Amino acid sequence: MARPSPEMASSLEDRRVRYLYEAVASGSIRAAADKLDMNPSVVSRQIAQLETELSMPLLERLGRGVKPTEAGQMLVEYYRQHTSHKEDVLNKLGEVAGLVRGHIDLVLGEGFVGDLMAEPLQAFWKKHPHLTVSLSLAGTNEVLRRVAEDQAHIGLVYNPPVSASIRSRAAIRQPMCLIAKPDHPLVSLKREPVLRDIAGHDLAMMHGSYGTRQAIELASQLEHLRLVPKLTTDSISVVKHFVKAGLGVGLLPAFAVTQEVDAGDLVAIPINNRILASAEAHIVTRLGRQLPIASNQLLLQLISTMRAFRDAKPRRSGKA
Numbered sequence: 001m002a003r004p005s006p007e008m009a010s011s012l013e014d015r016r017v018r019y020l021y022e023a024v025a026s027g028s029i030r031a032a033a034d035k036l037d038m039n040p041s042v043v044s045r046q047i048a049q050l051e052t053e054l055s056m057p058l059l060e061r062l063g064r065g066v067k068p069t070e071a072g073q074m075l076v077e078y079y080r081q082h083t084s085h086k087e088d089v090l091n092k093l094g095e096v097a098g099l100v101r102g103h104i105d106l107v108l109g110e111g112f113v114g115d116l117m118a119e120p121l122q123a124f125w126k127k128h129p130h131l132t133v134s135l136s137l138a139g140t141n142e143v144l145r146r147v148a149e150d151q152a153h154i155g156l157v158y159n160p161p162v163s164a165s166i167r168s169r170a171a172i173r174q175p176m177c178l179i180a181k182p183d184h185p186l187v188s189l190k191r192e193p194v195l196r197d198i199a200g201h202d203l204a205m206m207h208g209s210y211g212t213r214q215a216i217e218l219a220s221q222l223e224h225l226r227l228v229p230k231l232t233t234d235s236i237s238v239v240k241h242f243v244k245a246g247l248g249v250g251l252l253p254a255f256a257v258t259q260e261v262d263a264g265d266l267v268a269i270p271i272n273n274r275i276l277a278s279a280e281a282h283i284v285t286r287l288g289r290q291l292p293i294a295s296n297q298l299l300l301q302l303i304s305t306m307r308a309f310r311d312a313k314p315r316r317s318g319k320a
Contacts, residue, residue: 014082016050019043020058020072021079025151028065084150084289091292102128102294107136107146108156109210110236111256112281112308116156120305124298131294139209139234147286153295154302158253159211159279167287170303172310176215176276177268179243179250179257186249192272195225202230202248204239211279216251219275240266253281255308281308 022032023043033040051058058072068076091102108116121133138146140157147155148165158174160166178193180186186193186201205227206213220227231242239250240257244265254261254268261268270277283302285291291299303309 016046017079019046021076024068024076102131104295105134105152107143107152110137112156114259115307124301140211141209155284159215166284168282170283171280174253174281175270176279177254179252194272204231204242204250205229207234215279219273
């Protein structure tokens with residue numbers, strides 16, 4: 001097997017490999033340049049120079065973006081592993097210093113935000129005031145991807161599919177609920193609503209990449225029913241505004257509307273459906289990744305204090 005030449009080895013300059021990585025991760029040179037706060041032409045030239053030095057193409061330039069060649073994908077994986085290892089070393093050095101410095105990347109579905117911003121982060125920063133957190137919002141599929149690719153230490157996700165690269169650190173049943181105004185006709189039913197009841201009303205639902213929508217689609221198929229949403233969105237906040245404005249109803253887990261239920265603006269009623277009743281909220285990390293102490297401390301804080309993981313019973317009102 002041919003060994004890489006000294007010239008080829010010296011060409012693996014981390015800065016240029018990072019440009020390649022960001023172009024692949026972002027899907028285009030322009031998106032990578034925006035993230036790097038650079039001119040797209042500079043990023044393109046640096047990647048082209050890396051290709052010249054290695055004497056092989058690293059990117060396929062497509063009409064609307066780029067994708068890596070086999071060699072390019074190898075370099076992307078190299079950079080990802082190198083960065084992850086470097087981060088682990090730096091985090092361990094920070095741990096020796098007593099957690100006076102450190103950073104945690106967190107990615108989650110929007111429905112967890114209100115819960116997270118209440119007790120969990122307050123208690124965490126009271127204990128560790130110098131640690132910083134990056135918080136990104138994403139759909140179920142994107143949360144799993146970022147955790148699997150070490151772009152985030154911890155993910156909070158609703159009803160995720162099974163993944164060989166993901167470890168669930170906590171899971172609790174959080175049934176899908178009908179979200180409605182207190183005076184909506186479905187609220188006055190003497191029983192839990194079924195999907196066929198909901199199909200007769202204007203409905204707001206999330207896009208297909210979200211765990212809520214995926215669970216609903218599966219449940220609908222098993223009941224030989226097709227739900228056609230009046231509004232489709234990538235924002236839980238939009239769903240809640242849609243319902244509060246009296247435009248229709250929504251389908252969300254109860255923890256996503258805790259504040260609105262407590263205030264009496266909305267009600268959350270479990271749906272009588274086996275699939276939707278068994279949906280779960282999960283806290284996930286990458287399988288095989290040893291979290292830095294700071295991230296592990298936040299993980300323990302989330303498990304012990306987040307309402308979504310200690311109180312799974314939906315409520316019709318703000319009363320306990």
